[in-house]
Amino acid sequence: MRTSALKSLLTLGGVLFLLLFCLFPFGYMVLTGLAERPDFLRRQQRLSFTLDHFRDILTTPSLHFLDYLRNSLVVSFVSAACAVAIAALAAYALTRLRIPGKRPLLFGILAISLFPQVSLVSYLFKLMIGLGWINTYPALIFPYIAWTLPLTLWILVSYFAQIPLDLDRAARVDGCSLLQILRRVILPVAAPGIFSTFLLAFIFAFNEFLFALMLTTDYQARTIPVGIALFQGLHGEIPWGLIMAASVFTTLPVVAVALFFQRRIVQGLTRGAVKG
Amino acid sequence: MRLELRQLGKHFVTRHGRVDALTGIDLTIEDGEFFVLLGPSGCGKSTLLNLLAGLERPTSGELRFAGEVVAAAGYRAWRSPPERDVAMVFQSYALYPHLSVYGNIAFPLEVGRKTSKTGIDAAVRTIADTLQIEELLPARPAELSGGQRQRVAIARALVRKPRLFLLDEPLSNLDAQLRAETRVELKRLQQELGVTTVYVTHDQVEAMTLGQRIAVLRQGRLEQVGDAQELYWRPANPFVGRFVGAPQMNLLKAHWRRDGDAVRLNLGGQELVLTGMDTTLFVDRQAGPCLAGWRPEHLHLEAEGKGPVLVGRAGLSEPLGREYLVHVNLDGAELTVLEDGRPPAAGETVRIWPEPERLHLFALP
Amino acid sequence: MKFEREGRTGLLFLLPLLLTVLLFIAVPVAGTIYDSFFRDVTFLPQQFLGLENYRVLLVDHVFFQSLGFTLLFALASVPLEVVMGLLFALILNRPLPVRGLLRAAILVPWAIPAAVSGRVFELIYNFSYGLANYLVLAFGLSDQPVNWLGTSYGAFAALVFADAWRTTPFVAIILLAGLVVLPEDLYRQATIDGASSLQQFLRVTLPLLKPVLIVALLFRTIDALRIFDVIYVITAGGPGGSTNALSLYSYQYFLSGDFGYGATISVVLFAIALLLAILYVRVSGFGKEPT
Numbered sequence: 044m045r046t047s048a049l050k051s052l053l054t055l056g057g058v059l060f061l062l063l064f065c066l067f068p069f070g071y072m073v074l075t076g077l078a079e080r081p082d083f084l085r086r087q088q089r090l091s092f093t094l095d096h097f098r099d100i101l102t103t104p105s106l107h108f109l110d111y112l113r114n115s116l117v118v119s120f121v122s123a124a125c126a127v128a129i130a131a132l133a134a135y136a137l138t139r140l141r142i143p144g145k146r147p148l149l150f151g152i153l154a155i156s157l158f159p160q161v162s163l164v165s166y167l168f169k170l171m172i173g174l175g176w177i178n179t180y181p182a183l184i185f186p187y188i189a190w191t192l193p194l195t196l197w198i199l200v201s202y203f204a205q206i207p208l209d210l211d212r213a214a215r216v217d218g219c220s221l222l223q224i225l226r227r228v229i230l231p232v233a234a235p236g237i238f239s240t241f242l243l244a245f246i247f248a249f250n251e252f253l254f255a256l257m258l259t260t261d262y263q264a265r266t267i268p269v270g271i272a273l274f275q276g277l278h279g280e281i282p283w284g285l286i287m288a289a290s291v292f293t294t295l296p297v298v299a300v301a302l303f304f305q306r307r308i309v310q311g312l313t314r315g316a317v318k319g
Numbered sequence: 320m321r322l323e324l325r326q327l328g329k330h331f332v333t334r335h336g337r338v339d340a341l342t343g344i345d346l347t348i349e350d351g352e353f354f355v356l357l358g359p360s361g362c363g364k365s366t367l368l369n370l371l372a373g374l375e376r377p378t379s380g381e382l383r384f385a386g387e388v389v390a391a392a393g394y395r396a397w398r399s400p401p402e403r404d405v406a407m408v409f410q411s412y413a414l415y416p417h418l419s420v421y422g423n424i425a426f427p428l429e430v431g432r433k434t435s436k437t438g439i440d441a442a443v444r445t446i447a448d449t450l451q452i453e454e455l456l457p458a459r460p461a462e463l464s465g466g467q468r469q470r471v472a473i474a475r476a477l478v479r480k481p482r483l484f485l486l487d488e489p490l491s492n493l494d495a496q497l498r499a500e501t502r503v504e505l506k507r508l509q510q511e512l513g514v515t516t517v518y519v520t521h522d523q524v525e526a527m528t529l530g531q532r533i534a535v536l537r538q539g540r541l542e543q544v545g546d547a548q549e550l551y552w553r554p555a556n557p558f559v560g561r562f563v564g565a566p567q568m569n570l571l572k573a574h575w576r577r578d579g580d581a582v583r584l585n586l587g588g589q590e591l592v593l594t595g596m597d598t599t600l601f602v603d604r605q606a607g608p609c610l611a612g613w614r615p616e617h618l619h620l621e622a623e624g625k626g627p628v629l630v631g632r633a634g635l636s637e638p639l640g641r642e643y644l645v646h647v648n649l650d651g652a653e654l655t656v657l658e659d660g661r662p663p664a665a666g667e668t669v670r671i672w673p674e675p676e677r678l679h680l681f682a683l684p
Numbered sequence: 685m686k687f688e689r690e691g692r693t694g695l696l697f698l699l700p701l702l703l704t705v706l707l708f709i710a711v712p713v714a715g716t717i718y719d720s721f722f723r724d725v726t727f728l729p730q731q732f733l734g735l736e737n738y739r740v741l742l743v744d745h746v747f748f749q750s751l752g753f754t755l756l757f758a759l760a761s762v763p764l765e766v767v768m769g770l771l772f773a774l775i776l777n778r779p780l781p782v783r784g785l786l787r788a789a790i791l792v793p794w795a796i797p798a799a800v801s802g803r804v805f806e807l808i809y810n811f812s813y814g815l816a817n818y819l820v821l822a823f824g825l826s827d828q829p830v831n832w833l834g835t836s837y838g839a840f841a842a843l844v845f846a847d848a849w850r851t852t853p854f855v856a857i858i859l860l861a862g863l864v865v866l867p868e869d870l871y872r873q874a875t876i877d878g879a880s881s882l883q884q885f886l887r888v889t890l891p892l893l894k895p896v897l898i899v900a901l902l903f904r905t906i907d908a909l910r911i912f913d914v915i916y917v918i919t920a921g922g923p924g925g926s927t928n929a930l931s932l933y934s935y936q937y938f939l940s941g942d943f944g945y946g947a948t949i950s951v952v953l954f955a956i957a958l959l960l961a962i963l964y965v966r967v968s969g970f971g972k973e974p975t
Contacts (some may be wrong), residue, residue, distance in 0.1 A: 046880075046881075050881065054775065054778060054780070057771065057774075057775045058780065058782065058786065061772055061775055061786060061789065061790065062785075062786070062789050063790050064768075064849070064852075065788055065789040065790055065793055065853070066792060066848065067815075068793075068801060068804045068805065068808065069792055069804075070794070071804060071807070071808065071815050072804050075807065079808065080942070081813065082812065082813035083813070084813050084814070084815065084818040084823075085812070085813045097866050114951075129700040129701050129704060130697075130701065132697040132700060132702040133697060133698050133700070134702070135697060136693075136694040136695075136697035136698050140691065140693065140694035140697070141691055141694065142691055142694040142695060142698070143691070148698075150965050152705070153961075153964075153965050153968075154958070154961045154962065154965055155705060155709055155710075156960075157903075157906045157957055157959050157960070157961035157964065158709065158713060158954060158957060158961075159910035159931055159950065159954055160910065160912065160931070161910070161912060161930075161931040161934045161935055161950045161953065161955040162712075162713055162716050162940070162951065162953060162957075163708075163712035163713055163716065164710060164712075164935075165712075165715075165716055165719065165938050165943050165946055165947055165950070166711070166712035166713075166715030166716045167708070167712050167720065168938070169715070170711075170712065170715075170941070184703070185707075185708055186708050188704055188706045188708070189705055189707070189708035189709050190708075190709070192701060192704060192705055196701065221693050222693075229858075246795055249760075249797065250795075250796075250797035250798060250799075252797065252798060252799050252912065252913040252916075253912050253913070254930075255780040256916075257935075257938070267797065267800075268797040268798070268799035268800060269799065271799055271800050271801040271803055272802065272803065272913075272916065272917045273733075273795075274803075283807055286803055286807075287804070287807070290803065290804065291704050291801045293796075293797065293800055294792075294795075294796045294800060297795045297796060298788075298792055298795065298796075300795070301788050301791040301792060301795050302788040302922070303895070305784060305787040305788040305791060306784070306787065308791060309791070309857055309860075312857050313857060313858075313860070313861040313864075318897060
């Protein structure tokens with residue numbers, strides 16, 4: 044009996060530790076955003092709340108927060124959607140059609156996902172300058188699609204591989220062409236998995252930093268991670284209140300998505316992570 | 320629709336070398352026939368079905384539907400599955416999980432065929448009525464039992480009145496009672512519709528009860544083709560002899576010798592003199608080694624005055640309900656005898672009378 | 685050889701993927717490697733240097749400082765993440781009613797952009813009023829506030845923790861995937877055989893989890909070596925260049941327009957990552973194909 048009580052206590056302790064560990068920065072972020080002054084932890088300061096930071100970040104055009112938000116949402120959505128579409132086609136081919144060199148291809152893609160971004164970004168920069176795309180949406184969308192493809196491909200391959208081949212055979216006998224099988228059978232059956240993959244790709248693209256840092260120059264195409272990273276304020280003091288308010292706006296939707304779709308996201312990540 | 324298979328073969332090249340799934344299959348299946356492909360797992364029966372459906376290409380030989388070549392080795396001719404007008408029921412049923420029963424059945428009609436919406440509706444309801452699944456039409460496959468799913472799979476296959484109906488072990492996922500009931504229904508349905516049917520199974524009872532003709536396959540080759548009676552009474556080789564008929568046929572190594580118009584059969588030291596046998600098997604030879612086969616139901620423990628007997632020691636007796644399957648040890652070889660009286664005690668010496676006309680003699684493989 | 689229609693369609697379906705990856709990943713990498721053989725600085729004429737850049741690299745003590753930091757960083761943060769990740773995975777594996785909440789909580793560090801969480805940690809480590817020093821003083825761990833970001837040791841510790849915070853969830857999820865497939869029966873058998881919980885963990889769970897652990901370790905090591913976002917935001921490579929990870933060092937050259945030397949550094953990083961990536965691909969095994 045003592046051991047089971049001990050175990051329960053340990054479990055409770057572990058749960059609390061997990062929650063605290065994962066959420067304390069987020070909590071601190073919210074507090075600082077709400078606090079009038081960022082140094083509210085100093086002994087001599089009183090803690091007073093205000094919504095000014097939240098209001099200011101949204102309403103001050105020169106801060107460009109809404110621009111960054113718009114850019115991030117558009118770029119992430121488009122690149123995630125395209126990546127998932129391209130990966131779905133490829134995953135269908137890889138799991139069902141007889142193609143030479145399937146394995147080396149998958150390995151190659153897997154290896155690509157481990158490249159350091161810095162080893163691409165200089166040439167991408169030159170490429171975008173040459174195309175005249177610097178500081179535009181395409182400059183981010185195309186590299187993002189390529190960069191999220193390995194992850195989306197791996198996850199979709201694992202989802203598609205679980206769909207029994209008999210369904211393809213039945214559809215074929217029933218009169219479908221290969222493309223029809225994909226459209227009428229595989230995609231509908233894999234729809235939940237495709238959705239999860241899209242969520243993951245979206246988050247992946249949304250959080251990207253280095254490409255956005257180098258390939259954009261101002262609010263016209265700059266994304267939120269870069270915007271928040273570079274936010275230094277006009278005077279000497281760093282405007283932590285504003286920065287944290289911006290951060291809360293940025294992370295709240297993501298946290299909400301995580302809350303609603305936690306099961307799906309974990310499932311997708313699991314498949315993407317445990318390869319084979 | 321008549322099917323002709325001429326020297327049909329299929330081999331695969333894998334990492335482990337070449338695998339011959341089917342070799343030299345010569346068959347003609349008549350229009351409206353219920354034809355069964357019987358064999359153990361790995362014998363190539365599913366591959367053959369896939370070749371008929373157009374899901375695989377043959378690597379040798381040719382296949383004709385109603386005289387027209389639909390597949391041949393070397394890519395010379397080819398009709399894809401939609402073009403062949405075949406329907407198939409898979410072992411797993413392969414029902415589309417995202418569609419209702421109605422949607423599943425309507426699917427083949429909707430895909431690339433020019434049937435009107437009302438036409439489709441009428442066809443679906445008709446076949447659902449025939450298979451007694453009308454109430455299930457709005458349900459999803461996940462909500463159905465195994466037997467119900469199977470009916471839906473059959474309905475989906477038959478809704479477009481195909482000219483060839485293929486079934487890949489459709490009853491193997493059902494429990495024994497359901498299997499027996501469904502067997503009868505399937506046979507009735509096929510007779511009613513008259514569609515040429517090829518049915519694959521490893522269960523010889525299914526094969527015997529359903530098939531007008533049966534082809535026994537082993538390791539990609541045809542062992543024998545015939546109706547149930549032929550396979551049972553005149554198996555062409557030991558494999559067919561043991562595969563068809565339950566309990567399994569007994570096979571003993573023996574040596575035969577002609578003695579006038581009688582045959583002396585030497586079984587491990589014991590000799591039987593048998594008369595009245597069909598000696599055409601022996602052609603012009605006088606003696607030789609062989610495999611002697613008797614089905615357990617043609618061996619009898621009530622041996623008094625019947626004829627030449629074999630002597631052995633009784634072992635286990637397995638109760639089968641009405642009868643017992645008695646294991647008998649015959650100088651090291653094992654025999655099973657189907658006995659409907661009281662079984663002998665283990666260790667008891669028994670005398671077995673084999674029916675002479677029911678002896679199957681096979682050359683040694 | 686004549687292609688079956690299926691094979692041709694298959695390649696067609698793969699085409700968008702291959703094109704995109706080729707154009708925006710393979711070509712840039714090749715281009716960077718190419719650049720590393722040149723003197724490529726804006727406003728200066730391009731000049732082929734052969735291996736000159738690499739020779740310079742070999743005597744560049746800043747490079748070795750950067751390499752040293754990067755390796756030490758990986759060495760410190762990866763085990764920390766794996767241990768904590770294992771702990772979290774074990775907790776997540778239990779059938780608790782708050783499981784959904786726990787899973788959502790564990791996604792938070794991963795879902796927040798690294799740049800954003802970087803700034804939060806930048807504030808946390810603020811010398812005068814950050815959360816870290818508040819806790820240090822409140823719990824009496826020191827009677828002086830710690831200069832986290834102003835000293836090289838402090839910055840190192842700060843970065844290790846910040847990155848571990850961010851990436852532990854991912855490790856936890858990978859390990860959870862490995863835990864979930866362990867058959868319940870093994871534990872029932874172990875209980876019958878008389879093993880305590882701790883013994884079951886050490887003798888059943890850990891050995892069976894070994895392949896997944898190795899995969900997680902390798903993956904996280906590669907990831908740690910190429911770190912950029914968090915360091916850029918929190919320390920920007922300081923103080924005094926003591927936390928200059930390789931990717932950051934390379935980036936600094938790009939920023940000042942020296943693409944040639946920057947490329948050289950990033951090629952070295954790429955080579956290290958590639959070596960480990962090949963190892964990772966081998967170890968993580970073959971993808972299964974449907975039957």
